Amino acid sequence: QLRLVESGGGFVQPGDSLRLSCTISGFTFGMDYYAIGWFRQAPGKEREGISYITTEDNTANYAESVKGRFTTSRDNAKNTAYLEMRDLKLEDSAVYFCAAEPHGLGGLGMELYTDWGQGTQVTVSS
Secondary structure, three states, X not given: XXXXXXXXXXXXXXXXXXXXXXXXXXXXXXXXXXXXXXXXXXXXOOOEEEEEEOOOOOOEEEOOOOOOOEEEEEEHHHOEEEEXXXXXXXHHOEEEEEEEEOOOOOOOOHHHOOEEEOOEEXXXXX
């Protein structure tokens, strides 16, 4: 079983930027085989998929709510994935989670992912 640890959350103002990291351990064959997804959950709302990055050419896809503002990347040598967030809005406040999908294809559905981190809080407030 994998262990995923998110970091980099914090309290920021609207328009600010933030970079989240997801460090993963416990691989048998390496991070190369896993797609990494990013999800978030705001109070009283369902968890939503916002981004993922595949193993095929590191293709990244985004939900409409973050497209153009968020960028996901990965460094397999460091077993780490990143979520760069810019132009943060009040509605981006949530707990952010990373997750690993073992077939490398990714997707925005939670059911695709087998291993999850505990989350990191991002609060956007003026």
